[in-house]
Amino acid sequence: MLISLIVPCYNEEEAMPLFYREASRVAEQMKTSHGADFEFIFVDDGSRDGTLATARRLHDEDPRVRYVSFSRNFGKEAGIYAGLQAARGDYVATMDADLQDPPALLPDMLDALLTGDYDCAATRRTTREGEPPVRSWFARLFYRIINRMSDTEIVDGARDFRLMSRRMVNAVLEMSEYNRFSKGIFSWVGFKTRWFDYKNVERVAGKTKWNFWSLFQYSIEGIVGFSTAPLVMAALAGVIFCLAAFVGIIFVIVRALLFGDPTSGWPSMVCIMLLCSGVQLFCLGIVGEYLAKTYLEVKHRPVYITRETEADRDARRGNP
Structure with missing residues (x-):
């Protein structure tokens, strides 16, 4: 032995x-x-x-x-x-x-x-x-x-x-x-x-x-x-933000019809843009990590x- x-x-x-x-x-x-x-x-x-x-x-x-x-x-x-x-x-x-x-x-x-x-x-x-x-x-x-x-x-x-x-x-x-x-x-x-x-x-x-x-x-x-859960999380985050954007659009339209279109403050708009772009980059990073691993595997080094x-x-x- x-x-x-x-x-x-x-x-x-x-x-x-x-x-x-x-x-x-x-x-x-x-x-x-x-x-x-x-x-x-x-x-x-x-x-x-x-x-x-x-x-x-x-x-x-x-x-x-x-x-x-x-x-x-x-x-x-x-x-x-x-x-x-x-x-x-x-x-x-x-x-x-x-x-x-x-x-x-x-x-x-x-x-x-x-x-x-x-x-x-x-x-x-x-x-x-x-x-x-x-x-x-x-x-x-x-x-x-x-x-x-x-x-x-x-x-x-x-x-x-x-x-x-x-x-x-x-x-x-x-x-x-x-x-x-x-x-x-x-x-x-x-x-x-x-x-x-x-x-x-x-x-x-x-x-x-x-x-x-x-x-x-x-x-x-x-x-x-x-x-592969991070990929599912990235996809789920995309769905959530799409739904949030859809709800936001309806809210803006209804508010404009009922109360007119008052001028909105730019700080809130900047915060929303930064949040959405940050989530997008985070999800792209997750996808990129999996893509990088696939790239290294297919090289067959x-x-x-x-x-x-x-x-x-x-x-x-x-x-x-």
Whole structure:
């Protein structure tokens, strides 16, 4: 039984050795308790520090360590997809390098899959200790919004840390879309999931790569990728304003017939014009967002471009 650990990395030079040490300790325990072998797949997402050099060194020290290095930064979603494509395991886990996803949960997660009742063991945080309150509030708001808009349920606090069976991994790989939102994809493909709760864990090293703007973009990706409700809202707004305009026209005509046509103040007219034009631009923006995603999909660009893998390096050095 082979278990693949996929670890997307962007400027994680400091955290990678700590993750490898802890994951190796858990792997040795599971070798004894479950007879499981491991492979560690580090995906270097165009890092600017020594992430690639660290991956090379770990591979030289331990042949279980494999890596995929991108030609530039393609994002975490591309890193997860590349890792899933490279994974050879019967079971595949996706994890962060900063140890916010505790490897110590892997034995219990594997036990859940070995029962045959589940194809996925996923994790979710029960607390957000250590996060700024504003960020936590917006995160909870995002989950409420997307679950109301989308038919695909996305669990509040869900992490990318999950252990999946090979058949679920194959199902995810069939979704080769360019605009990826893994939380939604994992939920959309279905399969029965066992959830494991744990308290938030602080990073062991380095700094988070997620700021408010990147999280906002990621949330838009999720909403656009798994819901057409914004388009319906834009159409509904258009209908409401058309009805309001029709009622306004009737009101103006009736008032002119009954009371004459007194001069109206220009401030009210300006406010109405700004409101209507603002709604129109907002609706155009929604349509434009969907059109942009469609534009990127029909280009059929690769999700990522590989610069180097451990196999390339071994071949250059003459290793089998």
